[in-house]
Amino acid sequence: MIRYDASNYHQLKRTMLHGVGEALPRQTTYGTFTAAKYGLFPILDTPDQLIQPDDWKQAIADCHRETIFPKYHQIKSAWPTAGWNQGHYGFCWAYGLAAATMDCMQAEGHPPIRLSPFSLGWMVKWRNAGYYLDAAILGAKQRGIASADFVPEYNLNPQSFRKGWQTNALLYRPLEWWDTQPDRAHSMTSQCLTILATGRPCYVSWYWWSHAAEVVALDWDESLKVPVTWTVRNSHAELDFIELTGDRAVPDEAYGVRAISLPFPQEK
């Protein structure tokens, strides 16, 4: 696993970005009715349940020991082994969303399936463009994410998709998400760790990086100034997770997917 110091974001930008603003700041406001309509529910509805900084180290250790972090479900399902690469498309927002959805399905015990981020291309009118994470969440909730069997990657021509791809997409819909508040009084790390400790992944973005991805675990490294490190399933053809360290590793937006539609239609 390659470790990146997020403080050196110029290096990250050079290695992983292609000059496209891929992840746009959210449209909704935390805790509002509009956010709820998007399927976003505040994690701070139960602030007493947040894992507090004094407990981070122990909670992280416990979640690794008991293989609760979504990282372990992803490894077991092996869905990224065929590559997870957005290529030259500004679709990190779609790759992060599809990855989080697949790992939530793993947490719920569904059989592994590879979803196609390109089936979300309708949100950007089938263009190579960035998008909003919260709006993408709403779109996926409404129309779902088709499997890679129906929608090939690197293809933005829906006419060429396999017939029935839209129906197939409806089988895989992330329904409910925890929303986090970028508020110093309620550390983003606490909120994300609380989500990850349930076995559910976080769909995150960093404004400084204009990038979205999936966070699947946290780690603790005493040798670092900021001991919490972030384990990320990135979408630039990495063979393994990447690890972000430093203050800038803390995402600016984070959403925890907690419930997926059952991908089994009624058997007639």
Added chain:
Amino acid sequence: MNRLLTILTFIVAANTAVPATAGQPITVPGFSAAEAASADQIAIVGPAAIAAGQTADFRITGTPPVNLTLPLFDQIPWLNGDARLYCYLAETDRPLLPVSVRADLVFGHTGATLEPFLRVLCTRPGQARILVDWNFGQHQLAEHRFQITNDINPPDPPVPPDPEPDPGGKWQILIFHESTDLPQTPFQQLILLSSSALRDQLAQKGHVLLGIFDKDSFASDDSKGRYTAWWNAIAGATLPRIAIANLDGGIINHYPLPADQAAFWTLLEKPQP
């Protein structure tokens, strides 16, 4: 008492001298043929055999007609007056048992009549008789012989209780929960809900985890799909909940989610019905 002794005497005489057949009326000796012909003969209609422990129904036919335009009470001295009938059940090795009579209004082709109805409980296997001491009109002692048999119909088989879960069995497992509550869920239960290693152990032991579903994943009946029976089984129960059924199919038993791994494995080893 004298009347009963007379009847018993008659029974003995009938057994030895008159080879009666089941259901055949017997006319008391001493009545002339003219008297007997002046009225319908009383007859007893009922089964020829009945199993011990069962009830049997008998009817007395040949009763006088009634005129429904006149007061009924005055027309049935054979039922409520000095000339009323007496009915008995005679079973083997048992004292003669008086039998109460119910009168049903019957409309026949010759008019209306009240027809005595008897229901008796037969207890002693062997030969038995219904005796009717008819004291009105032609005076008659009628009997109906029938057999009480040991051939008791077997009672309806009891409804089998829900089969107890098979201790040490292999299970298909489904867990229902409310994902909103996950952050409040005790860590030991979170292990049951989310540990990848625990799922490996389940598979190694031969169990099949079907899923760990949020209750709202079932957005509609249609989306329940193959899990409809599971969802119906736990409907109304508190969450989180674990439901198990034998791998080969069968009853779905469900329980509150165990508090920790030890309780979880104990449940799968020795599930309670």
